[in-house]
Amino acid sequence: MSLEERVAALARLAGQKIVSVMLGEKLPHLIVAFESGSVFFLNGYTPLYKCWTLSTVGRDQGNGWQIVSVDLVRP
Numbered sequence: 001m002s003l004e005e006r007v008a009a010l011a012r013l014a015g016q017k018i019v020s021v022m023l024g025e026k027l028p029h030l031i032v033a034f035e036s037g038s039v040f041f042l043n044g045y046t047p048l049y050k051c052w053t054l055s056t057v058g059r060d061q062g063n064g065w066q067i068v069s070v071d072l073v074r075p
Helices: 003-012
Strands: 019-023 030-034 039-042 051-055 066-072
Touching: none
Parallel strands: none
Antiparallel strands: 019 030, 030 039, 051 066
16 A cells, blocks of 8 residues: 555544454564454564554543553664
8 A cells, every 4th residue: 555545544543442452472563453343453573673652642631541562672
């Protein structure tokens, strides 16, 4: 998909109900399943580092959540 198509697909997930969130067992892949049946997959692998952050709107007011994955891979 082109960048525009990928951004549009991601935007269509906004506001959908999340039914499950899973993390990979050996690598920090993030898998988010939505009520609509759509699935968001975030690749948690790179040969240099693993790093991503996911949070909800309103987290700074104390009514949300945040998931962070950070792991520096040393050669």
